[in-house]
Amino acid sequence: MSEQDVKQIVLDIIADVAPDEDLGDLDGGVSLRDQLDLDSMDFLDIVMELRKRHKVEVPSEDYPQLATLNSCVEYLSPKFA
């Protein structure tokens, strides 16, 4: 799966978890929390959706790896390989 595919998977999940957010011009290098109204409950949902939809497990100690869109892609890509 390409990095672009993984990025799209993450964006699709965020769009469902936080439907009122505009994901059009997200900066991949900047923390998602600084750009969107996401709190710890929303991050839990992102993790739960990764498990539910793609059988990808993110242990709680790895949550910081999901801070930015780029770090999500970097961290998750091997799990989708």
Next chain:
Amino acid sequence: MKYDAIVIGAGMSGLAAGIRLAMFDKKVVILEKHSISGGLNSYYQRRIPSTKELFKFDVGLHALTNFAKKGERGRPFTKLLKQLRIPYEEFNLKEQTTSKVQFSSASFRFSNEVDYFISQIEETFPSERDSFHSFHQMTMEYNETDLSAGYVSARAVLDQYFKEELLKEMLIAPLLIYGSAWEHDMDFSQFVIMYKALYVEGFSRPEGGVRTILNLLESRYKELGGEIRYRTGASSIEVDKKVSGVTTTKGEFIAADKVFSSMGLPETMQAIDGEFSAPVGKLSFCESLFITENKSFLDNIEDTIIFYNDSDKYLYRKPESIYDSSSAVFCLPDNYERKQREGHGTIRVTYMANFDHWVSKEEEVYKKLKNKMSEEAWELSKRLMQSEPTILLKDVFTPRTVKKYTGHIEGTVYGSTQKNKDGRTSVDGLYVMGTDQGFLGIVGSMLSGISMANLHGLMEG
């Protein structure tokens, strides 16, 4: 067959927890002792004698606190919608115009615009203007949902900021009566939750009242594959080192890895071994309801809710008398988006009440006391509205009614004075949520169910 989780109670917290668990494929069943959902926030119907129409009354829900506009950031209501994945529009919220805190020598109003509340406090208490600004700032920065925080007296915090007794009394009164399990005082975290819920965010009501919320939650839960059993209470919670399941009031044993109970902390502990091992709260209420012929009385009054107190000292406690009419919550549940004038009107008056007195009375005396209370509530209503609408139907509920339908020991409405903020109990796998977890109001109780399901049902695998 074993469930991942049993949820006890189909009230606001139970339904919200059920939705969260079912959303992520947990096998979950909700047990509800009553034939309908809602718990403390439910409904019932009565027939209007003269017209034979069936009229539905809401129980609980004077107002949905924590108003938020669609997508408004950082608001509890916005978080709730996201977590339950219910679109904002489906709640069909109608906003209040104003509500009022009315004491003997002063009154102030608040609306869904916090600046209006601030200006009202400044006008009513000019000498406390600066103190109020620092107090307000501090509450806005306070982390009231910290699950590890201990008890801090709200009155002690108010004392640090203000000199005027009347301001302190008036600020705390609505927050106490809309959620405190403690007499006279409340935990400061809970004060801040309620301060934001009422004064900062404000009131609205879903079109259709409590049934709209319950229908949304129930259908969301069912569409996610959740199971719900009505007329099925939890008669005992079974423990074998850790929780093993629940025996229902129908005598069936249901096995589960986890049990989320919204029965209340003393009630939950009692279901394990029959012992009271948590303090029972003292606060209960009685309410008089009036259905009027039409809604034209709303032309005279803009306020949706009036927190009325006939002196300048607010007594929040289990009264010594059967009920206490020196203070009241006067609620006009139709007074949201005040254009709609069709149909009958509703007026609700809530007093603090003494459970022991209400349960000890013979049926005859009980009925007489209900009548007396209803008449007194009507006198107050006429005074506050400055009009006298035609009544089609009167009804009353008392602490006895609360006990009957919720199972709360002593008919408590705000639960135990012991709150387990992280939901844990002495039994592994058994968690409390709802009132005795400690988030308040209808939005609070739903967030309580969500938080406990997240913390103990989803994060731990």
